[in-house]
Amino acid sequence: MVEQLAFKKLNSLYSSEEIFEFLSSLEVISDTIASGALWRISELEVDDNGLKNPKGVLENKVFRALCFQFESESSKLSNTGLLSAVQALIKLRIDPQSALVANLLSEAEERLGKGQFTVKNLCAFGESLLELEGPSCATLEQIVNHLQEKDMEKWSPKEMVAVYKMLQVTVREKERYQDFLNRLNSVTLTVVSQLSPEFTSVILNSLVVLHQTQAVPLVTALCKHSVKHIPCFTGDELAKVLEAFLYFRHREKVFTEALETYVPKSIFTMHPQMVSKVMQYCCQMMILSKPIFDAAAADFISNADTFTTEQIAEYIVPFGTLNYVPPSAASLFRKLETVLHARFNHFQPHTLVNLLHSCVLIQRYPVNFLPKIFSPYFLQRLQAQPPGLDRTVTSQLTQLFLTVTLECPFYEGPKLLLKYQVKGFLTPHSSLDFHLLKRVKTGLLYLLKKRIYFASEVSTPYFYAVDIEIKLDEEGFVLPATQSEEVHRRIALCVDGRNRFCINSRSLLGEEAIKQRHLRLLGYEVVQIPFYEIESLQNCRKMAQYLHKKIFPHTYGLGC
Numbered sequence: 285m286v287e288q289l290a291f292k293k294l295n296s297l298y299s300s301e302e303i304f305e306f307l308s309s310l311e312v313i314s315d316t317i318a319s320g321a322l323w324r325i326s327e328l329e330v331d332d333n334g335l336k337n338p339k340g341v342l343e344n345k346v347f348r349a350l351c352f353q354f355e356s357e358s359s360k361l362s363n364t365g366l367l368s369a370v371q372a373l374i375k376l377r378i379d380p381q382s383a384l385v386a387n388l389l390s391e392a393e394e395r396l397g398k399g400q401f402t403v404k405n406l407c408a409f410g411e412s413l414l415e416l417e418g419p420s421c422a423t424l425e426q427i428v429n430h431l432q433e434k435d436m437e438k439w440s441p442k443e444m445v446a447v448y449k450m451l452q453v454t455v456r457e458k459e460r461y462q463d464f465l466n467r468l469n470s471v472t473l474t475v476v477s478q479l480s481p482e483f484t485s486v487i488l489n490s491l492v493v494l495h496q497t498q499a500v501p502l503v504t505a506l507c508k509h510s511v512k513h514i515p516c517f518t519g520d521e522l523a524k525v526l527e528a529f530l531y532f533r534h535r536e537k538v539f540t541e542a543l544e545t546y547v548p549k550s551i552f553t554m555h556p557q558m559v560s561k562v563m564q565y566c567c568q569m570m571i572l573s574k575p576i577f578d579a580a581a582a583d584f585i586s587n588a589d590t591f592t593t594e595q596i597a598e599y600i601v602p603f604g605t606l607n608y609v610p611p612s613a614a615s616l617f618r619k620l621e622t623v624l625h626a627r628f629n630h631f632q633p634h635t636l637v638n639l640l641h642s643c644v645l646i647q648r649y650p651v652n653f654l655p656k657i658f659s660p661y662f663l664q665r666l667q668a669q670p671p672g673l674d675r676t677v678t679s680q681l682t683q684l685f686l687t688v689t690l691e692c693p694f695y696e697g698p699k700l701l702l703k704y705q706v707k708g709f710l711t712p713h714s715s716l717d718f719h720l721l722k723r724v725k726t727g728l729l730y731l732l733k734k735r736i737y738f739a740s741e742v743s744t745p746y747f748y749a750v751d752i753e754i755k756l757d758e759e760g761f762v763l764p765a766t767q768s769e770e771v772h773r774r775i776a777l778c779v780d781g782r783n784r785f786c787i788n789s790r791s792l793l794g795e796e797a798i799k800q801r802h803l804r805l806l807g808y809e810v811v812q813i814p815f816y817e818i819e820s821l822q823n824c825r826k827m828a829q830y831l832h833k834k835i836f837p838h839t840y841g842l843g844c
Contacts, residue, residue: 299328300325300328300329300337301340316365318353318354319354319364319369322350322376329376334377355383358391359391363402370409374412393423396427399430401430403434407442428447428450441480448472449486451465452489476505481516481517481521482518482521484521488503488510488525492527511542514542514543515546523558526561529569535569535571543562543576548578560594562580563577563598567605570793581603584596584599597638600620602642606786607794624650625652633665636653637677637680645798649692651688659698660701663701682704691805717815719781720779721740724752724818727821727827727830731832736764737754738754750803751776751779777813780796785815813834818830
């Protein structure tokens with residue numbers, strides 16, 4: 285009871301002077317009260333820059349007496365007093381090589397070897413060692429081995445979090461500790477609803493670091509639980525949560541909706557790096573969130589001058605990738621052009637190519653900067669820096685060049701040399717829905733009667749591949765796909781499965797939108813066959829009727 289009253293008093297004090305005065309008034313100071321006093325001092329006197337008043341604390345006679353007591357009587361301290369003192373001294377930035385800290389650590393290691401520590405003690409000691417020595421500390425593995433022998437059903441959420449932190453830096457041989465991790469994951473699942481924002485973030489981050497891809501129930505529960513914490517997460521915590529969503533490829537509609545509520549309200553107080561992380565999450569998960577994108581655009585227009593070059597790209601690229609032109613597009617791209625003029629040479633070459641390529645996806649043409657991009661000097665810089673001029677980069681450069689050729693006839697700057705151009709754009713294998721393509725081909729066969737009248741996955745001389753191509757003569761008759769003479773019209777069927785659209789949306793991704801736009805400019809009649817129009821068609825005859833109306837709307841009698 286005396287200790288409880290002492291701790292209550294300590295928590296009501298707000299300066300080290302008051303704490304020292306209070307301690308001087310006590311006849312007896314137990315080790316737990318002494319370590320608690322040190323901890324309270326560290327809370328009040330330490331900030332990001334260290335100890336605010338070193339002389340006033342370290343040279344105080346009461347503080348020195350406490351330290352002498354801990355050093356001379358370390359073997360008599362309770363486990364709690366010993367470990368609390370170590371934690372407080374670390375926070376106070378006392379030299380780890382000092383006799384005081386070394387003596388306390390030596391005593392703690394001796395007790396660890398004798399198996400005298402409870403789970404709470406083991407976690408406290410582990411956290412101290414992580415703070416002092418980092419992941420290289422060999423004693424951490426010994427602590428983890430002791431923890432494996434404990435009944436984790438009785439662990440508190442705080443202890444579970446401490447164990448995850450230790451595991452993510454000590455587990456070098458994953459298989460060796462996987463059974464332990466499996467048990468910990470199962471027990472953690474039962475307490476998810478009790479986890480604070482900090483604990484939720486730490487555990488999700490640990491699951492990423494430990495590659496716990498099999499812990500689906502725990503990941504799912506943590507992701508759902510994180511929804512209610514979105515307004516409470518710090519920037520670092522929310523970043524770790526978003527990284528976990530990305531790593532596990534987990535989508536949670538209510539999580540996105542919570543972000544859509546939080547981000548627009550908080551956009552001007554959020555750190556640019558945090559907004560970048562949210563935009564990266566939307567981009568990689570193909571989530572077109574207009575509230576988030578519109579808020580990011582407003583933030584960019586107001587504050588882009590203070591952003592790093594990487595942040596500038598991370599704000600803008602998702603607009604192109606997800607094919608979204610915000611209502612503030614005129615101001616947004618005017619601001620981008622101003623920033624590029626002022627800081628062009630500050631950008632990494634690959635960042636610039638990625639940024640400018642994303643602009644052309646949504647018909648924003650960076651013609652003022654392309655002469656620099658296509659210059660031999662810039663291309664040499666690109667080649668010299670990893671990943672160099674790989675297929676992705678050369679495809680982006682080629683598409684930039686094709687865009688200005690087709691859409692900006694007034695451009696008279698340097699052209700992209702032939703040696704830097706690709707022969708065909710890479711189409712991600714996952715972007716073509718082969719099941720959908722097969723259904724369309726079956727419907728076309730029913731409609732046209734013979735397989736010779738259409739070709740699939742056709743490479744064109746214009747870099748793009750066409751899902752299905754149909755050729756017509758001058759009178760509108762269908763020609764064999766292999767015929768190259770007397771071709772008057774070419775029809776490109778774009779069989780657009782779900783992977784070519786933003787998630788839960790009918791908005792094409794930027795790469796597909798620019799492809800269809802360019803095919804039209806190259807003389808093709810583009811016919812889009814989106815998944816949402818044909819998934820419900822029950823049989824081949826209905827598919828053929830649909831294709832007839834879609835491809836030959838003014839022609840009758842094709843056998844349907």
